[in-house]
Amino acid sequence: MSNKIAVYRKEHFNAAHRLHNPNLSDAENASIFGKCNYPNYHGHNYELVVKVIGEINPETGYVIDLKLLGDLIKKEIIERFDHKNLNLDTLEFKSLNPTAENIAIVIYNLLKPKLDKCYDLKILLYETERNFVEFPA
Numbered sequence: 001m002s003n004k005i006a007v008y009r010k011e012h013f014n015a016a017h018r019l020h021n022p023n024l025s026d027a028e029n030a031s032i033f034g035k036c037n038y039p040n041y042h043g044h045n046y047e048l049v050v051k052v053i054g055e056i057n058p059e060t061g062y063v064i065d066l067k068l069l070g071d072l073i074k075k076e077i078i079e080r081f082d083h084k085n086l087n088l089d090t091l092e093f094k095s096l097n098p099t100a101e102n103i104a105i106v107i108y109n110l111l112k113p114k115l116d117k118c119y120d121l122k123i124l125l126y127e128t129e130r131n132f133v134e135f136p137a
Contacts, residue, residue: 005063007052007063009066012045012047016042016043016087017041052121076114080110100131
């Protein structure tokens with residue numbers, strides 16, 4: 001049996017977005033995305049939970065130093081997305097609809113290459129208290 005264990009770091013950021021597919025008509029977008037398609041955008045207070053799974057390092061007793069993980073999340077995610085309009089202010093969503101699903105995948109893809117390959121990573125992103133996504137599932 002392996003001694004893998006999960007550690008979690010919770011952060012938050014605030015961002016605006018508009019869910020819109022330019023290949024659809026205004027009526028189709030309004031029907032699919034509802035209030036999330038308002039042309040003047042809307043915002044969320046996102047809660048981000050980053051889960052790192054790995055073996056405990058016998059020298060430190062840590063899976064990963066949570067301070068270093070927090071610093072990585074701040075640099076790669078919070079500074080990039082906090083208080084931004086995801087559609088207008090970020091490269092990642094210039095041509096990608098900023099749904100919670102897509103935001104979680106983008107966050108994963110920003111963090112995973114910065115972590116040692118020995119770690120597994122999961123992203124849990126709450127758009128609201130009742131709506132959240134996990135990647136990978």
